[in-house]
Amino acid sequence: MTDLIGVEIEEEGDVVVARLTGELDIAVAVATGRKIGAAVPSSARGVVVDMSALEFMDSSGVSMLFALARQVGTHRQELRVVAQPGGPVARVLDIVEFERAAPIHADVESAVAAVATPRTSQPPPG
Amino acid sequence: MRELPGLFDVRVKARSLAYLFATGATLGLLTLAFPHADEVRDAPLVALALTAYAISGLVYASADRLRDWQIHAILVAGSLIISLANYYAGPSTLYPLLYMWTALYAFYFFPLREAFAQMAFLAVSYAVVLAVQDPDSVVVRWLLAVGTPLVAGLLISRLLAILHEHSRELQQSEERTRLVLDTAPDAFITLDRDGHITNWNAAAERLFGWSEDEAVGKTMRELIVPPEFRERHEERRRALIASESPLATERFDVEFQRRDGGRFPGEATVSKVEARGDVFVSGFITDSTERLRRQAEREALLREQTARAEAERMAEIVGGMQALVDAALAHRSLDLILRDLVDQVRGVLDADTAAIYLADENGRLTRGASAPGDQAGGEGFAARVAESREATLARDDSLIGVPLLAEGEVTGVLVAGGEPTREFGDEDLTLLRLAAARVGLAIAHARVYEREHRIAETLQRSLLPDRLPDLPGLEVAARYLPAASEAEVGGDWYDVIPIAGGAVGLVMGDVAGKGLAGASMVGRLRSALRAYALEGHDAGRVVERLNRLLWTEAEESQMATMLYVIIDPAASVVRWVNAGHPPPLVIAGGEARFLEREASVPLGVLPFPTYEEVLEPLEPGSTLLLYTDGLIERPGEHIDDGLAQLAARVSEAPEDPHGLLDHLLATLVPAAGAADDVALLTLRNLPIPDRFSAEFPSEPESLAAIRSMLRRWLSHAGADDIEVAEITTACGEAATNAIEHAGTGNGSRFEVSGRRDGADVEIAVRDRGSWRPERDDDHGRGLALMRTLMDSVAVEPSGEGTIVSLRRTLGQRGGAA
Numbered sequence: 001m002t003d004l005i006g007v008e009i010e011e012e013g014d015v016v017v018a019r020l021t022g023e024l025d026i027a028v029a030v031a032t033g034r035k036i037g038a039a040v041p042s043s044a045r046g047v048v049v050d051m052s053a054l055e056f057m058d059s060s061g062v063s064m065l066f067a068l069a070r071q072v073g074t075h076r077q078e079l080r081v082v083a084q085p086g087g088p089v090a091r092v093l094d095i096v097e098f099e100r101a102a103p104i105h106a107d108v109e110s111a112v113a114a115v116a117t118p119r120t121s122q123p124p125p126g
Numbered sequence: 127m128r129e130l131p132g133l134f135d136v137r138v139k140a141r142s143l144a145y146l147f148a149t150g151a152t153l154g155l156l157t158l159a160f161p162h163a164d165e166v167r168d169a170p171l172v173a174l175a176l177t178a179y180a181i182s183g184l185v186y187a188s189a190d191r192l193r194d195w196q197i198h199a200i201l202v203a204g205s206l207i208i209s210l211a212n213y214y215a216g217p218s219t220l221y222p223l224l225y226m227w228t229a230l231y232a233f234y235f236f237p238l239r240e241a242f243a244q245m246a247f248l249a250v251s252y253a254v255v256l257a258v259q260d261p262d263s264v265v266v267r268w269l270l271a272v273g274t275p276l277v278a279g280l281l282i283s284r285l286l287a288i289l290h291e292h293s294r295e296l297q298q299s300e301e302r303t304r305l306v307l308d309t310a311p312d313a314f315i316t317l318d319r320d321g322h323i324t325n326w327n328a329a330a331e332r333l334f335g336w337s338e339d340e341a342v343g344k345t346m347r348e349l350i351v352p353p354e355f356r357e358r359h360e361e362r363r364r365a366l367i368a369s370e371s372p373l374a375t376e377r378f379d380v381e382f383q384r385r386d387g388g389r390f391p392g393e394a395t396v397s398k399v400e401a402r403g404d405v406f407v408s409g410f411i412t413d414s415t416e417r418l419r420r421q422a423e424r425e426a427l428l429r430e431q432t433a434r435a436e437a438e439r440m441a442e443i444v445g446g447m448q449a450l451v452d453a454a455l456a457h458r459s460l461d462l463i464l465r466d467l468v469d470q471v472r473g474v475l476d477a478d479t480a481a482i483y484l485a486d487e488n489g490r491l492t493r494g495a496s497a498p499g500d501q502a503g504g505e506g507f508a509a510r511v512a513e514s515r516e517a518t519l520a521r522d523d524s525l526i527g528v529p530l531l532a533e534g535e536v537t538g539v540l541v542a543g544g545e546p547t548r549e550f551g552d553e554d555l556t557l558l559r560l561a562a563a564r565v566g567l568a569i570a571h572a573r574v575y576e577r578e579h580r581i582a583e584t585l586q587r588s589l590l591p592d593r594l595p596d597l598p599g600l601e602v603a604a605r606y607l608p609a610a611s612e613a614e615v616g617g618d619w620y621d622v623i624p625i626a627g628g629a630v631g632l633v634m635g636d637v638a639g640k641g642l643a644g645a646s647m648v649g650r651l652r653s654a655l656r657a658y659a660l661e662g663h664d665a666g667r668v669v670e671r672l673n674r675l676l677w678t679e680a681e682e683s684q685m686a687t688m689l690y691v692i693i694d695p696a697a698s699v700v701r702w703v704n705a706g707h708p709p710p711l712v713i714a715g716g717e718a719r720f721l722e723r724e725a726s727v728p729l730g731v732l733p734f735p736t737y738e739e740v741l742e743p744l745e746p747g748s749t750l751l752l753y754t755d756g757l758i759e760r761p762g763e764h765i766d767d768g769l770a771q772l773a774a775r776v777s778e779a780p781e782d783p784h785g786l787l788d789h790l791l792a793t794l795v796p797a798a799g800a801a802d803d804v805a806l807l808t809l810r811n812l813p814i815p816d817r818f819s820a821e822f823p824s825e826p827e828s829l830a831a832i833r834s835m836l837r838r839w840l841s842h843a844g845a846d847d848i849e850v851a852e853i854t855t856a857c858g859e860a861a862t863n864a865i866e867h868a869g870t871g872n873g874s875r876f877e878v879s880g881r882r883d884g885a886d887v888e889i890a891v892r893d894r895g896s897w898r899p900e901r902d903d904d905h906g907r908g909l910a911l912m913r914t915l916m917d918s919v920a921v922e923p924s925g926e927g928t929i930v931s932l933r934r935t936l937g938q939r940g941g942a943a
Binding site: 004005025027028053056059092095 | 825862
C-alpha cells in the first residue's frame with residue numbers, strides 16, 4: 001500500500017524544518033525518523049518537526065520523536081515540535097507528556113525563532 | 127444438240143464392232159467349207175478373214191481408248207473387207223446379209239447422218255464389186271444393193287424412234303440436272319478422261335468469266351489454273367483418273383485465275399465418275415474468299431479472345447498481388463497481417479496450404495502463420511528459399527516459395543503448396559515476386575510497430591494499479607480494455623489513491639497523446655498526482671498543479687482530460703473536479719444520474735485555469751462510476767446518445783461493482799473490440815451496519831485501512847470529529863500490538879470487530895499471539911493512550927491468542943477530553 005506519509009525538509013538559516021503530512025504510524029515511523037535525522041547536519045543549530053498538517057499520529061510516531069530528541073541531544077542540537085492545538089496529534093503528544101522531551105509550538109515561525117535564539121538551559125533529556 | 131456423253135459408250139460401240147468383224151470373218155470362212163461357185167479363190171478369202179479377225183481382236187483390246195472417228199474408220203475398213211470378200215467369193219447371199227448387219231450397226235450406234243454416210247460408202251463399195259463381177263446383172267444387183275440397206279434403214283429408223291423416246295426422257299432428266307447445275311451457286315465442271323471440259327455451268331461462267339461455249343473442249347489448265355499450279359493440277363487429275371476407287375472424291379484448296387487475270391482462293395471438290403464404261407471427272411468449285419475472310423475473322427476473334435484472356439489472367443495476377451498487398455496493409459497487427467495473408471495466398475494461388483515464416487535477427491526462420499490450421503514442416507524449403515533469395519518451385523512444382531524482402535533483408539518466406547498433381551507456374555512466380563517486396567515491407571513495419579505497441583501497452587499497464595487497495599466500507603473495481611489492436615494504445619489511465627484521513631482519491635484520465643509519448647505522460651501525471659494528493663491539497667488545487675505540470679513540461683501542446691474525485695467515506699460525501707472529462711455517474715436506489723456540472727477546460731489548454739471542487743453526497747449503498755470516452759463514443763453516434771445508452775445499461779446492471787463493469791463492457795463494447803481504449807472505475811459506498819467484523823493481515827500496512835474503516839463506522843454511529851480521532855487512535859494502538867505479537871511476514875491475521883448499542887461503542891481486536899507485558903516506553907505509551915482515550919480497556923487471553931476490548935460511550939466527555 002502507498003505510503004501515507006509525506007516528508008518535506010527545508011533549511012531556514014541553520015535550522016532544519018521537517019514538514020510532515022498524512023498519517024504517521026508504525027508502518028512508516030522508523031523510516032520517517034531516519035529521514036529527518038539524516039537531514040540534520042552537525043552544523044545545524046536544531047530541527048523543527050512541523051506536525052501541524054499531519055492528520056494522524058500514534059505511539060510509534062511518539063517513539064520516533066523521542067528517538068529524534070535523543071539523537072539531536074547528543075549533538076547538542078535542539079528539537080522543537082509544531083502541532084495544531086486541539087488537534088489529534090496535539091492530543092496524543094499531550095497524553096504521553098512529550099513536553100518533557102521537547103517544547104511544543106503552535107506554529108512553525110515561533111518554533112524556528114526559538115531554536116535560532118540561543119538558550120541558557122538545556123531541555124531535560126527524554 | 128451435242129451427243130450426250132456416255133449415251134452410247136465407246137466401249138460398247140467398239141466391242142460390238144469387234145463382234146461384227148469376228149462374225150463376218152467366221153461366215154467368210156464358212157463359205158469356203160461349202161463352196162458353191164468354181165471361181166471361188168480360197169487364199170484371198172482366208173487372208174481377208176484373218177484380217178477381219180485381227181481387226182476384231184485389236185478393236186476389242188483397245189475398246190477403252192477408241193474414239194468415235196476411229197470406229198467410223200474401222201467400220202469403213204469393214205465395209206471394204208466385205209466388198210473384197212464378196213468379189214473373191216463370187217455372188218452369194220451371205221454378203222448382202224453382212225452389208226445389212228453393218229448398216230444395222232451404223233444405224234444403231236451413230237446418229238442418222240453418220241449412219242447414212244456409212245451406208246452410202248457401203249453401197250458404193252458393193253456397187254463396185256457387183257460391177258466388176260457381173261456387169262450384166264448390174265441393175266438387179268444395184269437394186270439389191272440399195273434396196274436391202276434402205277429396207278434395213280427403215281426398220282432401223284423405226285427402232286430408233288422408239289429409242290429416241292427413251293433418250294428424250296434421259297435428255298429431259300439431263301436438262302433438269304443441267305438446270306439445277308446452272309442455277310447452282312457453285313461452279314460445276316466436268317472433264318472427260320483427257321481433261322477436256324465437257325460441262326461448264328452458269329456459276330462457272332460468273333466465277334471465271336469464260337462462257338460455256340468458250341470453255342467447253344478446253345482444259346482447265348488453259349483457262350483457270352494459274353501457271354505455277356498447272357503441273358500440280360495435271361498430276362492430281364491423272365491420279366484421280368487412275369485411282370482404283372470408282373467414286374473417288376477429293377477436296378483441294380487451290381488458287382484459281384479469272385479471265386481477267388485476277389486470282390482468288392477456291393475450294394474444289396472433285397470426283398471421279400465411272401458411268402457406262404466411260405470415265406470422267408466432275409467438280410464443284412467455290413470461291414473461298416468469303417469463307418477465308420470469315421475464317422480470318424474467326425481467327426482474329428479467337429486471337430482477341432486469347433489476348434483478352436491473357437489480359438484477364440494478368441489482371442488476375444495483379445489483382446491477386448493487390449489482394450496480398452492489401453492484406454499486408456490492412457492491419458497494423460502482425461498477427462492479423464500474417465493470418466490474413468496466408469488465407470489470401472491460398473485463395474489467390476488456389477493452393478491447399480500456405481505458411482509464412484519470419485526471420486529473427488539471426489536470420490533463423492520460425493513459423494509466423496499457416497493455413498489451414500497448424501501445418502507442420504516446410505522449414506527446410508523455406509530456408510532454401512531464404513538462402514537463394516529467389517522465388518522457387520519445388521516438389522515437382524507443387525510447392526512454391528518466395529522470400530519477403532525489406533530493404534534488402536529477408537524478413538520472411540512465404541510458402542504455398544498443393545496436391546502432388548498441382549503445378550505452380552511462371553504466373554504464380556510472377557505474382558508472388560510482385561507481391562513479395564511490398565508484403566515484406568509491410569511485415570517489417572508491422573514488426574516495428576508491434577514492438578513499440580507492446581512497449582507502450584506494457585508501460586500503460588504498468589501505470590495502472592495492478593491491485594486496487596482494500597478500502598474498508600468501500601468496494602472498488604476497475605477494468606482497462608486496450609483498443610482493438612489496430613489503434614494505438616491510448617493514454618487512458620485510472621488510479622485509486624488512499625488519502626490521509628481515510629479518504630480515497632479516484633482518478634480517471636485520458637491523455638491525448640498515443641503510444642509511448644502518451645504513456646510516459648500518463649506516468650508523470652500519475653506520480654505527480656499521488657504526491658500532490660498526499661500533501662493534503664484539496665481536489666481543485668491538485669488538478670491545478672497537474673495542469674501547470676502539463677502546461678510547462680509537455681513537449682508539444684499535450685492535453686489531457688481528467689476527473690478527480692475524493693470520497694470521504696466517513697462523511698459519505700464526494701468532492702470532485704472535472705477537467706474536460708465525461709461526467710461521472712452516481713447510481714443510488716437503482717437510479718443512475720450524471721454528476722452534471724459544467725466541466726472545466728482540459729489540462730494543458732490554459733496556463734492558469736481555476737478548478738473548483740464540487741461537493742456531492744454519496745450515501746452508503748450508492749455507487750460512483752468513472753469512465754473514459756471509449757465507452758460512450760461510437761462512430762456516427764452523438765455523444766448524448768452514448769451517455770443515454772450508458773445510463774440505461776447502468777440501470778439494468780447488477781449492484782456488485784464487478785458485475786456492473788462486466789455488464790457495461792459486454793453491452794457497450796462491440797464484440798470486435800473497442801475502437802479506442804476503455805477504462806472503467808467504480809466505487810461502491812457499502813451500507814454501514816451496526817456490527818462489523820473484519821480480518822486483516824498482520825502487517826503494519828493494515829493499520830491505515832483499519833483507521834479508514836473505523837472513521838467511517840464511527841462517523842455513521844454519530845461520533846464527532848474528536849471522538850472519531852481518539853477512538854481510532856486507541857484502536858490503532860491495539861492493532862499495532864496485535865501486529866507486533868504475531869510478528870510480521872508470516873501470513874497470520876488478526877480480527878477487528880465492532881458493535882454499537884445506542885451511544886455505547888465497543889471495539890475488539892483479537893490476535894493469535896500472546897500478550898506481552900510492557901517492556902519498554904513505546905508499549906507503555908500505547909497502553910497509556912488506550913486507557914486515556916477510552917472509557918475502558920480489557921485485555922483477555924482467548925484460546926491461543928489475546929482479545930483487547932475497548933469501550934467508550936459517545937457524547938459523554940464534551941469537547942476535548
